[in-house]
Every structure is written in structure tokens, then in C-alpha cells.
Amino acid sequence: MASTTPIDTPPASPVARERARPKTGRAGDKIFLGLSRGSGILLLVIMASIAVFLTYRAALAVSKDEGNFLTTFDWNPAGDPPVFGIAVLLFGTIVSSIIAMAIAVPVAVGIALFISHYAPRKLAAPLAYVVDLLAAVPSIVYGIWGALFLVPYLEGLNLWLDQFFGWTYLFEKTEVGVARSLFTVGILLAIMILPIVTSVSREVFLQVPKMNEEAALALGATRWEVIRLSVLPFGRSGVISASMLGLGRALGETMAVATVLSPSFVISGHLLNPGGGTFAQNIAAKFDEADAFGRDALIASGLVLFILTLLVNGAARLIIARRKEYSGANA
Amino acid sequence: MAKRIDVSGLSAYYGSHLAIEDISMTVEPRSVTAFIGPSGCGKSTFLRTLNRMHEVTPGGRVEGKVLLDDENLYGANVDPVTVRRTVGMVFQRPNPFPTMSIFDNVAAGLKLNGSYKKNELSDIVEKSLRGANLWNEVKDRLNKPGSGLSGGQQQRLCIARAIAVEPEVLLMDEPCSALDPISTLAIEDLIGELKERFTIVIVTHNMQQAARVSDRTAFFNLAAVGKPGKLVEIDETERIFSNPSVQATEDYISGRFG
Numbered sequence: 241m242a243s244t245t246p247i248d249t250p251p252a253s254p255v256a257r258e259r260a261r262p263k264t265g266r267a268g269d270k271i272f273l274g275l276s277r278g279s280g281i282l283l284l285v286i287m288a289s290i291a292v293f294l295t296y297r298a299a300l301a302v303s304k305d306e307g308n309f310l311t312t313f314d315w316n317p318a319g320d321p322p323v324f325g326i327a328v329l330l331f332g333t334i335v336s337s338i339i340a341m342a343i344a345v346p347v348a349v350g351i352a353l354f355i356s357h358y359a360p361r362k363l364a365a366p367l368a369y370v371v372d373l374l375a376a377v378p379s380i381v382y383g384i385w386g387a388l389f390l391v392p393y394l395e396g397l398n399l400w401l402d403q404f405f406g407w408t409y410l411f412e413k414t415e416v417g418v419a420r421s422l423f424t425v426g427i428l429l430a431i432m433i434l435p436i437v438t439s440v441s442r443e444v445f446l447q448v449p450k451m452n453e454e455a456a457l458a459l460g461a462t463r464w465e466v467i468r469l470s471v472l473p474f475g476r477s478g479v480i481s482a483s484m485l486g487l488g489r490a491l492g493e494t495m496a497v498a499t500v501l502s503p504s505f506v507i508s509g510h511l512l513n514p515g516g517g518t519f520a521q522n523i524a525a526k527f528d529e530a531d532a533f534g535r536d537a538l539i540a541s542g543l544v545l546f547i548l549t550l551l552v553n554g555a556a557r558l559i560i561a562r563r564k565e566y567s568g569a570n571a
Numbered sequence: 572m573a574k575r576i577d578v579s580g581l582s583a584y585y586g587s588h589l590a591i592e593d594i595s596m597t598v599e600p601r602s603v604t605a606f607i608g609p610s611g612c613g614k615s616t617f618l619r620t621l622n623r624m625h626e627v628t629p630g631g632r633v634e635g636k637v638l639l640d641d642e643n644l645y646g647a648n649v650d651p652v653t654v655r656r657t658v659g660m661v662f663q664r665p666n667p668f669p670t671m672s673i674f675d676n677v678a679a680g681l682k683l684n685g686s687y688k689k690n691e692l693s694d695i696v697e698k699s700l701r702g703a704n705l706w707n708e709v710k711d712r713l714n715k716p717g718s719g720l721s722g723g724q725q726q727r728l729c730i731a732r733a734i735a736v737e738p739e740v741l742l743m744d745e746p747c748s749a750l751d752p753i754s755t756l757a758i759e760d761l762i763g764e765l766k767e768r769f770t771i772v773i774v775t776h777n778m779q780q781a782a783r784v785s786d787r788t789a790f791f792n793l794a795a796v797g798k799p800g801k802l803v804e805i806d807e808t809e810r811i812f813s814n815p816s817v818q819a820t821e822d823y824i825s826g827r828f829g
Contacts (some may be wrong), residue, residue, distance in 0.1 A: 337692065449666075449697070451666040454627070456668075459656070459679060459683060459733075460653065460654075469668060
């Protein structure tokens with residue numbers, strides 16, 4: 241067919257050409273363009289308004305804080321002068337999340353690999369279903385279970401850890417008392433994020449192209465070697481994303497932590513000692529009784545959690561992007 | 572290194588579906604044997620029974636014997652992992668490990684098989700890449716990812732990876748079907764060199780390719796869709812393409828069906 245249409249614009253990608261003239265096209269295109277653009281703008285507006293709201297209210301509180309907002313081991317915005325700081329909350333949030341991740345991620349990857357590559361099909365399907373079901377259990381249920389079952393049950397473990405690993409300092413228990421510690425919170429958080437990390441990891445492992453696995457098999461790889469050569473490298477970025485989902489939940493978890501932890505404003509490297517606090521738990525515990533200024537102070541702590549979450553996500557993206565050249569995506 | 576393959580009475584199933592039935596043939600060492608036949612005739616399935624890759628497919632199982640010199644690959648005490656270390660395979664689509672560098676791709680099989688010193692490893696990697704006619708193109712970027720190469724280079728990388736472990740037999744499942752003509756030519760030349768050292772079996776849809784590279788050709792066919800594939804005949808390539816003993820072979824080669 242001879243071309244009769246003169247080409248008056250330099251060649252560009254079809255999408256770019258469409259972008260250059262969004263006003264033309266059919267009604268459906270226009271409506272969809274409006275909808276998708278509107279959704280995008282709405283999202284940015286929501287994000288920006290949250291950030292502005294948090295920053296404004298936080299600034300109100302922090303400017304009147306007589307203590308150092310970052311280093312004070314106390315939370316007394318109603319005092320005269322008001323003194324409050326996030327040091328304990330930041331410490332507790334990070335420590336409990338690290339414990340949770342350290343326990344949950346390896347176990348979740350193990351479960352996901354078992355479901356995707358080891359379990360017979362008859363077992364894999366119901367197992368995957370149960371894992372997805374666990375992910376849907378409300379956190380308050382975990383919290384009650386943690387307080388009524390996990391806390392008394394962990395006392396034995398705590399004694400054992402103290403006895404054999406007390407020399408590590410971390411597991412030395414210097415205070416008597418039930419196991420309402422950051423360590424217990426970490427274990428509970430690990431159990432809570434386990435399903436979501438497992439579920440996402442399993443999805444990723446199932447997407448490993450057959451030809452990648454056969455490449456390893458044909459070289460004489462055992463099942464574990466296939467996983468090491470093909471499955472884990474392919475699933476790496478997916479597992480990181482899954483972990484970030486879990487970490488996001490662990491950082492922000494409120495009810496379960498509030499139910500289990502006996503809060504106190506101390507920082508202790510002895511993880512088994514009761515006490516400590518997290519951002520979300522502290523907000524939940526204090527919000528109701530707080531006056532307007534007290535709420536602003538809590539919002540300031542919420543802003544720090546917000547920033548912490550952003551930093552963690554950014555770091556995860558960096559890790560994924562750094563090895564993009566090697567990712568399975570361009571295979 | 573190269574070994575003779577003796578197949579007798581081999582049938583392969585997918586679940587209850589019989590894919591290939593009662594195949595017997597001999598593959599000579601240090602030669603190229605080509606499998607040709609219409610789609611679905613089971614030639615790839617048969618190829619995959621020669622290194623026990625068929626049973627990797629869910630429901631896949633095999634009856635019959637495959638002797639590598641005198642050892643039955645399907646013997647009771649034979650570990651399929653060991654078989655696959657002896658019988659290498661190159662696939663239809665190039666499948667280098669995407670997360671690994673070129674060097675690590677070639678070294679992958681060696682690392683599975685045992686521990687090597689670093690300089691030993693580099694020697695074998697260089698030898699294998701030279702053997703796959705890829706060394707000159709990649710020697711300056713051995714630590715770059717293998718997935719960054721062109722399709723033809725990737726396929727030669729996969730061949731280098733397969734020959735690095737010095738297998739007895741090299742199976743190739745339509746190794747050029749995803750490649751352009753120039754890369755295809757490079758691989759065909761390579762096959763001619765590799766047969767000095769290995770027993771090579773190649774599945775191909777391209778009859779000219781079978782005629783160009785192989786010493787012997789096996790023609791597979793199936794009676795109808797859903798019926799099991801069978802070996803029609805195997806003979807010297809020259810004879811298959813000039814004067815086959817079965818009419819169906821001649822019909823297929825002259826393009827009357829398939």
C-alpha cells in the first residue's frame with residue numbers, strides 16, 4: 241500500500257505520539273484519560289495533604305518542646321514545661337521490627353519455597369490457602385492471642401535464652417517480670433507478618449520461568465541447587481518487596497503491640513526485659529487522654545514514623561534497582 | 572569422552588497419555604545425529620528422555636532402556652542428577668542464568684560438580700568459551716551479565732556452559748530456532764567442531780540444517796493427532812535425504828506433508 245499521508249512530525253514511539261495529541265481520539269479514550277489522570281492527581285493531593293497536616297501540627301508541638309525531641313527519654317507534653325522525645329519510641333520500633341524481620345523473612349522464604357517447589361500438589365494448594373487466610377486475621381486477634389498465650393508461654397524461652405545466651409548481653413534478663421518485652425513484641429510481629437511475606441514470596445517463586453529452572457536441572461543440579469541457581473536470584477527483588485510489605489506492617493502495627501507490651505520510657509539493650517515502646521503503640525495508648533497539644537506531640541511522633549517508613553521503602557528500592565541489570569526481568 | 576547411546580523399547584508418557592512408543596535406536600559416538608519430524612511427533616520428548624529431563628515435567632514417566640555405553644540411565648540405582656551431569660543439554664531458547672555474569676554462567680556447572688581453584692576455573696571457562704567460539708567476543712566483559720548478550724551469543728554461552736563440565740553427550744533441542752541466519756550458521760559451524768569431542772544429538776525443524784550438520788538422521792512421525800509418536804527410520808543423513816527406505820520419510824522431506 242502506498243502511503244499518501246505525509247509524515248510531518250519526527251517519528252516517535254506510538255505512546256509518545258498519543259501523548260502529544262491527547263485531545264483527539266474517541267470518547268472512551270478521553271473518559272479513561274480523565275479518570276486515570278484524575279486518580280493520579282488525587283493520590284498526590286492526598287499524600288501532600290497528609291504530609292502538610294502532619295508537618296504543621298508536628299511543628300506546633302515540637303516548637304514548644306522544652307526537651308530535645310530526638311533524644312529525650314520521656315513523654316510528658318502535658319507537663320510544665322512540656323518535655324517529650326521520641327528516642328525510646330524510635331528505638332523500640334526499630335528493634336522490634338528488626339527482630340520480627342530476622343525471624344519472619346527466613347521462615348517465610350522457607351515456607352514459600354516448600355509450597356512452590358517441594359510440597360506435593362495436593363498439599364501445596366491447601367497450605368497456600370491457609371497462609372492467605374492467616375494474612376487476613378485482624379491484628380487485635382493476634383494481640384489477644386499474644387497477650388494470653390504467647391506471653392506466658394515465652395517465659396520459659398526467656399529463661400532458657402537468659403541461661404545459655406545471657407553472655408550476649410542482648411539476651412540477659414536483668415529484670416524479673418512477665419515477658420511483655422520488645423523481644424516478645426518482635427516474635428508476635430514476626431508471626432503477624434509471616435503470612436504476607438510468605439504469600440508474596442510464593443507468588444514470585446511460582447513465576448520463575450521454566451526455562452531458567454531447566455537450565456540448572458540440565459547441568460545436573462539437585463533440587464536445592466536449582467533453587468539456589470535459578471529460583472532465589474529470580475525471586476530476590478520480589479522477596480525484598482514482600483519483606484518491605486511485612487516491615488511496613490511491623491513498623492506501624494498498633495493494637496497487637498499495645499496489647500502485649502508493658503510500656504515504659506527506657507532504652508535497654510536487654511531485649512528480654514519488659515518495657516520500651518513503639519510509635520504506633522504510644523499513639524494508641526495516649527491519644528484518647530491527650531489534650532490538643534498532647535495530640536500534636538503524638539502527631540509529631542507519627543511524622544517521624546512516616547519518614548522512617550519512607551526511608552525504609554526508598555532503601556529497598558535502591559537495593560532492587562542497583563542490581564536491575566542482573567534481574568530476571570530482562571531475561 | 573564421547574559415548575554410544577543404545578535405546579531399546581523406550582516409551583514416554585505424560586500422565587496416562589502415551590507420547591512416544593517403543594523407540595529403539597543407536598547413536599554413534601563422535602557423530603551428529605539429527606531428529607526430524609512434524610510437530611508433536613515426540614522428537615523433543617524423546618530427546619529429553621536421554622538425560623532424564625522428561626520426568627521433570629509433572630506426570631512424565633518413561634519405560635524402556637537407555638544404555639550409555641553399558642550403563643542403563645533408567646537403572647534402579649541411577650540418580651538422574653548424575654545422568655544430567657554426563658549428558659548435557661542446550662535448549663530451544665537461550666537460557667543463561669540471568670542474574671549471573673558470563674564467567675559465572677560458564678562456571679555454574681563446574682561449581683555444582685566440585686571445588687576448583689580459581690585459576691583452574693578461569694582456564695576451563697576460557698577453554699569452554701573458545702570451544703563455543705565465543706571467547707573473542709566476550710573476553711573483555713566476562714563479569715558482565717550473560718543476559719546482555721545477543722540471542723546467538725547467549726546460545727553459544729549456553730553451549731559453553733554445557734561443554735564446560737565435559738559431558739559424554741550433548742543434546743540440542745532446536746538450538747537455532749530462536750536465532751537469525753548468521754547466528755544459526757555460527758552454531759552449525761560449532762556443532763561440526765564439537766562432534767570431534769562429543770556425541771551430539773540435535774532436534775531440528777529445519778531439514779536443510781539436518782542435512783548440513785548431521786551424520787545420521789532419524790525421522791519421527793505420528794499416525795494422527797493424539798496418537799503416540801514413533802521412530803520411522805534412522806539412517807545415514809545422505810541416504811535419508813536422497814533415497815530413504817520408507818515412503819513417509821520421502822513424503823515429509825519433499826514437503827508433501829508436515
